[in-house]
Amino acid sequence: MRTSLHPALTITASLIFAILVAPLFIILGASVSDTSYLTFPPQGITLRWFTNIFEISAFRTTAITSLQIALLGTALALLIGIPAAYALNRFRIRLPSWLANVFVLPILVPEIVLGFSLLKSVTISLGLPVFIVLLLGHALLVLPYAVRVVGASLASFDFSIEEAAISLGCPPLKTFFTVVLPNISAGVIAAFILAFITSMNDVSVSLFLTGPGISTLPIQILAHMEQFFDPTIASVSVLLMILTVGVMAIVEATLGLTFLTK
Amino acid sequence: MTVSLTLDSVTAHYGSTQVLKDLSLAVEAGELVSLLGSSGCGKTTTLRLVAGFLEPTSGSIRLGERDLTRLPAHQRNIGLVFQNYALFPHLSVRDNVAFGLKQRGLSATERLKKADAMLERVGLASFAERMPSALSGGQKQRVALARALVIEPPLLMFDEPLSNLDAKLRIDMRVEIRRLQRANGTTSLYVTHDQEEAFSISDRVAIMNAGRIMQLDRPEVLYQRPANSFVARFVGFENLIPMQVSARDGANVTARTEAGAALALSQDAFGAIPDRFVLAARPDGLAVTRAGEGTPAGIPVTLGIRTYLGRAYQYQCSTPGGDYLGNGPLSEPLEPGSAAVLAPVPEQCCILPPEG
Secondary structure, three states: OOOOHHHHHHHHHHHHHHHHHHHHHHHHHHEEEEEEEOOOOOEOOOOHHHHHHHHHHHHHHHHHHHHHHHHHHHHHHHHHHHHHHHHHOOOOOOOOHHHHHHOOHHHHOOHHHHHHHHHHHHHHHHHOOHHHHHHHHHHHHHHHHHHHHHHHHHHHOOOOHHHHHHOOOOHHHHHHHHHHHHHHHHHHHHHHHHHHHHHHHHHHHHHHHEEEEEHHHHHHHHHHHOOOOOHHEEEHHHHHHHHHHHHHHHHHHHHOOOOHHH | OOEEEEEEEEEEEEEOEEEEEEEEEEOOOOEEEEEEOOOOOOOHHHHHHHHHHOOEHHHEEEEOEEEEEEEEEEEOOOEEEEEEEEOOOOOHHHHHHHHHHHEEEEEEEEHHHHHHHHHHHHOOOOOOOOOOOHHEEEEEEEHHHHEEEEOOOOOOEEEOOOOOOOHHHHHHHHHHHHHHHHHHHHHEEEOOOOHHHHHHHOEEEEEOOOOOOEEEEEHHHHOOOOOOHHHHHOOOOOEEEEEEEEEEOOEEEEEEOOOOOOOEHHHHHHHHOOEEEEEOHHHHEEEEEEEEOOOOEEEEEEEEEEEEEHHHHHHEEEOEEEEEEEEOOOOOOOOOEEEEEEEEEEHHHHEEEOOO
């Protein structure tokens, strides 16, 4: 038996759904418009803005940089975040309560401030290569996701399992890899996806840390829009959308989307 | 290979709080000793110290000739059974049991053979391929038991292993645990807060309180002859009456309660009676009789609520010095509010040293 929904609820829900989805359709429409400027509804249909992306080398190079930064930055964040989350959960009683919040600071601090302070303290004072600074900035930006999401997974992990393994003769470090990690893998994958997407989409931190010759895709989109304001922007956005939907489809097929929101 | 477990003057702290005070304990080879007490008494701390998950502040822990005190937990070779089973959720039942064997470097075929043989022994041979999440609580605990036993440890430890099971299963499982422990002759330390469980399964029981062992003895002795007021109260001696000897005449002693009521006690029946002592009795041990001519001397009381126990009536008895519980015969029900006397039944009473 189906319970019927209240009409007001149906209307509100539909409206919210429409508001969420509408911009995506507008972008989709704008990306195929046969005009030299961004417009909606599209005037005529063409795919030349999609081919245009590949003719502008800056899109290709920045896309590669973005992927590299997102992959390496996320990996770095997990490398720090997983042990941190483990320690925060394992020794919760012995650690001060504010410590866990330290790892959320990069989310709480306005990203623009984070970017600016990294520019001042790392790029200028240490003079590190742009790529390295960008990588560190992104790792810091996504670290909270690694710590929080892996931490949520560890919160429901029964640490007596770890003790059982140790009592059976498994050394502590090996126990972490053979017993703890396999049981929090869902959290690690979720953290990876969230961090990866956050890094791919970031503008504010990257804005300060990109430098001569090295930029990320969102920054390139921004720059291109300022100069040309043509539908190329919309077509790049469509490609990014397809990428995101693709990742989500894989997640849904393998793990189920609900585990991202758990 | 059966060895003894010895704890010698072990002290332990959590931060600045002392949780074990100079605790000494010897578990003989092949023996099962329970640590019994309410939460916070230090029983789990003791187990975790022996397991190596905590370090003592001072004192030593030995297993046979081996000094465990500073040995890392994974080198101690102790089988552990946890309250919440602690099975590896990502491994099958068989792989759970084989885990310890793998750590010991056994070949895959040997691991398989031993794990399956052990699963056979706990009656779970047909469950080897299952994942732990597909098992019932009782089955999970059997797997946990198999996993601990298969490494043939010189010491087995149980941390409230039956607390998460229902009453019927709990009784089956404790018989099972005892059977396997006996068959292997494995020295065992068993932690529980359940008195019936501890008494039924153990060779000896240590009753603990505030980081100390109050008494360590066979269950029969603890139940009949508690050594102090704490243990007496723990095993159900509901009446603890502080008394003082006022006169001695050979074996006959006259003692008074704090409220002044006099009792004539014979040392022939009660054993040696010191000048100050606590008379401990279960309700069975205090006979309630109607006050009047010809009744034996006893503590005069006013009767309160009467309850029917099947074999006797139980009365709440109030005196100026405090309230007691006593039993009276079914043949003579007494009314609430009437006057009566309480007389201790020698074989049901204990003479204990004064508290504090």
